[in-house]
Amino acid sequence: MYELMHLSGNTYCIQSPTNIGLVKLNDKDVCLIDSGNDKDSGRKIRQILEANNWNLTAIYNTHANADHIGGNKYLQGQTKCKIYAPGIDCAFTNFPILESSFLYGGYPCKDLRHKFLLAAQSNAESLTENELPDGFEVIKLPGHFFDMVGFRTPDDIVFLADCLSSKKILEKYRISFIYDVASYIKTLEMVKKLQAKMFVPSHAAITEDIAELAQYNIEMVYEIAEKIVSLCKDPVSFEVILQRLFTEYGLTMSFEQYVLVGSTVRSYLAWLKDTDKLNVLFENNMMLWMQK
Numbered sequence: 001m002y003e004l005m006h007l008s009g010n011t012y013c014i015q016s017p018t019n020i021g022l023v024k025l026n027d028k029d030v031c032l033i034d035s036g037n038d039k040d041s042g043r044k045i046r047q048i049l050e051a052n053n054w055n056l057t058a059i060y061n062t063h064a065n066a067d068h069i070g071g072n073k074y075l076q077g078q079t080k081c082k083i084y085a086p087g088i089d090c091a092f093t094n095f096p097i098l099e100s101s102f103l104y105g106g107y108p109c110k111d112l113r114h115k116f117l118l119a120a121q122s123n124a125e126s127l128t129e130n131e132l133p134d135g136f137e138v139i140k141l142p143g144h145f146f147d148m149v150g151f152r153t154p155d156d157i158v159f160l161a162d163c164l165s166s167k168k169i170l171e172k173y174r175i176s177f178i179y180d181v182a183s184y185i186k187t188l189e190m191v192k193k194l195q196a197k198m199f200v201p202s203h204a205a206i207t208e209d210i211a212e213l214a215q216y217n218i219e220m221v222y223e224i225a226e227k228i229v230s231l232c233k234d235p236v237s238f239e240v241i242l243q244r245l246f247t248e249y250g251l252t253m254s255f256e257q258y259v260l261v262g263s264t265v266r267s268y269l270a271w272l273k274d275t276d277k278l279n280v281l282f283e284n285n286m287m288l289w290m291q292k
Helices: 037-053 072-079 085-093 097-106 169-173 183-191 213-230 239-250 257-276
Strands: 002-007 013-015 018-024 029-033 055-062 081-086 137-141 151-152 157-161 198-201 277-283 288-292
Touching: 002 198, 018 037, 018 169, 037 072, 055 072, 085 097, 097 277, 137 157, 169 213, 183 213, 183 257, 213 239, 213 257, 239 257, 239 288, 257 277
Parallel strands: 029 055, 055 081, 157 198
Antiparallel strands: 002 013, 013 018, 018 029, 137 151, 151 157, 277 288
């Protein structure tokens, strides 16, 4: 864990629970793609930097989930590096309370204010093409989170962030976090056609061919959608839908799973309503979902 893996040319990967990119900009300077999930991740990254006499100039965050920006504050404090994050995710990086508040739908209780959902605050600037190192390309990957992006390095290595999950993760957790289902599917369809020397997903194995895994993730989205529609044969509330999904997929409810899966299910419901698969009715001051 936290081993430095050479991929090609000046591009490396620090293998960890969230894969981290490292790119040499010259003999001395390097940049990172994401920073791991907490201060400990930052320490381990710093040890790699020191062992190689590298100077960290910038962190390019793919999006603002806590496991991608958790090492930001520590590394910025240690190295004075710049931090860049895309679009709305820049605001979430500067004000991490937004993530747990967004997931919960209100002010989060203490059970949701921890490093898994609430990263330490760092000072990020908005990511623009002008801030990228020479030869870098931004790849827009909306769907999983607001303005998530990936990066293609000058060595033709593509870092895909959280736009897909490994088969092992999907088989275990079934319902992966999605903010915008329609955009997520479009992103995966685009990723299926991408060509690169190598692909580095954040939570799946590094591979030269991403198409099969992208298609598997697409199929899982439609499977979950069909399951939700089937649960709405009769008018049913969101809480009951969530309970039945947890039961049928053998998931265990907790505060974290309630907000992560719950937020995702709400996104599915919105997409299914917008695509005329479901309708909403209000009875006895309750919002109920039903097949259209």
